[in-house]
Amino acid sequence: MSILGNKLIEMFELMFNHQGPLNWWPGEDTFEIMIGAILTQNTAWKNVEKAITQMKEKKILSPEAILTIDEEELSQVIRPSGYHRIKAKRLKDFVKFIFEKYGANLIKMKTRPLYALRDELLSIKGIGAETADSILLYALEKPIFVVDAYTKRILYRHKIISSSKDDYEDIQKLFMENLETDVALFNEFHAQIVNIGKNYCKREPKCELCPLKDFNLKR
DNA sequence: CTCCTGACTG
DNA sequence: CAGTCCGGAG
Numbered sequence: 166m167s168i169l170g171n172k173l174i175e176m177f178e179l180m181f182n183h184q185g186p187l188n189w190w191p192g193e194d195t196f197e198i199m200i201g202a203i204l205t206q207n208t209a210w211k212n213v214e215k216a217i218t219q220m221k222e223k224k225i226l227s228p229e230a231i232l233t234i235d236e237e238e239l240s241q242v243i244r245p246s247g248y249h250r251i252k253a254k255r256l257k258d259f260v261k262f263i264f265e266k267y268g269a270n271l272i273k274m275k276t277r278p279l280y281a282l283r284d285e286l287l288s289i290k291g292i293g294a295e296t297a298d299s300i301l302l303y304a305l306e307k308p309i310f311v312v313d314a315y316t317k318r319i320l321y322r323h324k325i326i327s328s329s330k331d332d333y334e335d336i337q338k339l340f341m342e343n344l345e346t347d348v349a350l351f352n353e354f355h356a357q358i359v360n361i362g363k364n365y366c367k368r369e370p371k372c373e374l375c376p377l378k379d380f381n382l383k384r
Numbered sequence: 385c386t387c388c389t390g391a392c393t394g
Numbered sequence: 395c396a397g398t399c400c401g402g403a404g
Contacts, residue, residue, distance in 0.1 A: 189400095202400085209399040212391055247389040247399085255402090293402045313400055359400050368398080 170343035172325070176380055177350075180357035183376035187356040190303050195271045197226060198304035202296050203255050204246040216246035228269040231260045255291030262289050271305075279307045294333045302355070308348045310340040311355040315362025322366065323381045 166174075190198050197217065204213045219242050220226040225234050240253035260269070266285065267274040274282070279301065286297035294312070301307040312333055321329040326336065344350060365375035372378050 205399090206401040207388090207399060208390085208401085209392070212399080215391085245390065247391075248401090249389065251388055251402090291402070295401065299400075311400085315400075355400085363399080 167343050169325075169339070172381065173340065173343055173354075176323075176377065177354050177357065179376050179380055180361055181353065184357060184360055186353065187360060189352060189356040195275075195304045196228065199259070199300050200226065200231075200256065202299040202303065203259060203291065204243060204252060206248070206252070206296060208247045212245050212247060216243040219243070219245070228260045228263050231256050232264060251291070258289055258291055262286075275305050279309060282307070283309070298337070302348065302351055306348050308346045308351060310337050310344075310351050312336045312340075313355075313359065313362075315366060316355070316358050319358060319361060319366050319377070322370070323377065325381065 190201075200220070201213055201217060204216050217226065223242050225231060225239065225242060231239065236253050236257060239256065240249040243249050243252055243256070246252060262285070263269050263271075263274070277285075282305070283297055283301060286292050286300060287294065292300075298309050298311045301309050302311055317326070317329055317331065317336060320326045320336065320339075321331075326339070340351075340354070344354075361375065361377060365371045365377075
């Protein structure tokens with residue numbers, strides 16, 4: 166294990182021991198996780214839950230329903246998630262891809278190699294690196310590390326990276342080249358980071374209360 | 385860089 | 395009442 170790998174594990178354990186297992190999307194429906202990953206783009210998860218609840222009530226939380234429903238109507242149903250017009254289009258573009266490439270068979274989709282699938286997802290308008298990786302890790306259980314704004318901020322503040330705007334793929338490599346390739350670890354690690362981000366590592370950080378307050382910082 | 389959007393927080 | 399939210403496109 167590399168020096169950096171040990172540091173990352175230390176960071177993970179500090180977070181995990183304070184916050185406990187976060188159980189992100191355990192046993193949740195694969196398709197629902199994919200939809201959630203798109204709806205949560207720059208949006209608080211609480212608002213995404215409302216949108217998903219409404220989709221269930223209207224019985225449109227399926228590839229078939231999203232493909233056929235009127236885009237305007239879809240945008241109204243997902244309205245609580247914000248950016249509802251553009252996200253309605255993104256959902257439709259996404260399910261079109263699902264149908265064209267995999268006949269909406271998510272089991273079949275899962276058999277495809279990780280990076281082939283990643284390239285396909287990135288070719289869809291509205292699916293960027295973070296959304297693609299969230300779908301790959303949390304819905305399809307592929308071993309890839311999800312990087313987000315919190316990840317960059319936390320690594321920067323704890324001096325693991327020297328600039329707060331390092332490249333997405335570089336930061337992803339930093340985790341993947343120094344940790345065991347483990348879906349469960351990647352899943353929990355990112356979840357822990359997000360929780361630290363929204364509870365402590367905000368723009369105005371609450372360092373005194375943070376589980377990472379003594380991590381890699383000279384006092 | 386700006387726009388996209390509603391809901392919630394401090 | 396401004397800032398922010400599990401970003402991405404133009």
